[in-house]
Amino acid sequence: MKAYLTRRYLFSASHRLHSPEFSDSENRAVYGKCNNPHGHGHNYTLEVTVAGQVDAKTGMICDLVQLDTFVHQEVLERFGHEHLNALPPFADAVPTTENLSVELFRILSRFPQATLEKIRLEETMLNSFEYAGGAELKI
Amino acid sequence: MVYLTRKAEFSASHFYHNPEFTPEENRRLFGKCNNPNGHGHNYTLEVTVKGEVDPRSGFVVDLKQLKQVLEREVLSLLDHRFLNKEVPEFATAIPTTENLAISIWQKLQPKLEVARLHRVRLYETPDLFVDFYGEP
Numbered sequence: 001m002k003a004y005l006t007r008r009y010l011f012s013a014s015h016r017l018h019s020p021e022f023s024d025s026e027n028r029a030v031y032g033k034c035n036n037p038h039g040h041g042h043n044y045t046l047e048v049t050v051a052g053q054v055d056a057k058t059g060m061i062c063d064l065v066q067l068d069t070f071v072h073q074e075v076l077e078r079f080g081h082e083h084l085n086a087l088p089p090f091a092d093a094v095p096t097t098e099n100l101s102v103e104l105f106r107i108l109s110r111f112p113q114a115t116l117e118k119i120r121l122e123e124t125m126l127n128s129f130e131y132a133g134g135a136e137l138k139i
Numbered sequence: 140m141v142y143l144t145r146k147a148e149f150s151a152s153h154f155y156h157n158p159e160f161t162p163e164e165n166r167r168l169f170g171k172c173n174n175p176n177g178h179g180h181n182y183t184l185e186v187t188v189k190g191e192v193d194p195r196s197g198f199v200v201d202l203k204q205l206k207q208v209l210e211r212e213v214l215s216l217l218d219h220r221f222l223n224k225e226v227p228e229f230a231t232a233i234p235t236t237e238n239l240a241i242s243i244w245q246k247l248q249p250k251l252e253v254a255r256l257h258r259v260r261l262y263e264t265p266d267l268f269v270d271f272y273g274e275p
Contacts, residue, residue, distance in 0.1 A: 001241055001271070001274065001275060002272075002274040002275065003240060003241065003269050003270065003274075004269065004270040004271075004272075005237065005267075005268075005270075006267070006268050006269070006270070007266060007267055008265065008266040008267070009196060009266075030145045049270075054237045054238060054241065056198065057157055057159060057160075057267075058157065058168060058235070058236045059233030059235035059237055060233075060235050060237055061153070061237055063168070065170065069215075072221075072242045073247070073254070099227050138144065138272070139257070
């Protein structure tokens with residue numbers, strides 16, 4: 001039977017929202033305080049949902065230790081306590097949480113032991129973003 | 140179609156062990172969860188039902204009935220139990236969060252009369268939960 005397992009992780013990072021497509025005054029108008037040249041940080045909460053058949057022998061969709069190890073190596077160690085604008089994925093993209101969600105989905109979809117269903121990323125307690133690789137969300 | 144979610148909490152203990160595996164394999168695969176004396180969790184259960192809103196009552200489901208079914212079919216059987224020893228299906232199946240969510244679906248689904256069961260979401264901890272939609 002098919003089930004969906006969601007695991008929650010935390011990381012902190014800084015960013016500055018600034019697009020070279022806009023003038024300085026447009027950047028200030030669009031991004032407000034997020035355009036402050038020195039950047040600012042967030043405690044991000046990442047929820048990773050994988051889907052798959054429940055293995056009859058283990059009772060599990062996938063080995064949680066393997067999932068944790070993958071997320072730690074590929075996301076938490078690469079993005080945690082970094083300035084997102086300085087990282088390669090954001091050389092040409094504004095590190096909004098929308099763009100970060102798409103990038104994290106791309107990275108996590110390489111997890112070999114189960115199918116990535118979606119990710120949910122909280123930038124603050126008041127803002128969250130979900131991405132399922134372009135698919136509609138399952139309610 | 141309107142979806143209604145009811146939340147409940149229960150506490151239970153379990154351990155993970157498959158007699159088909161060697162003791163070393165069990166320890167490697169299940170880690171600390173393999174301790175035969177068990178360990179416990181405070182589970183949070185979210186049951187989502189769906190249906191059309193009844194024009195007379197304004198309800199999708201009578202919440203009182205849903206609470207009674209949930210109490211009788213699920214909570215009274217799982218709360219403050221050692222799942223491996225006191226819940227018949229877990230004498231053989233491993234009481235993982237996945238299997239527990241499926242088992243709760245199977246207990247509830249035939250007993251719901253008005254609304255249809257949409258999803259069982261079971262939190263083992265705030266950082267780990269499983270969703271089951273009755274998919275094969």
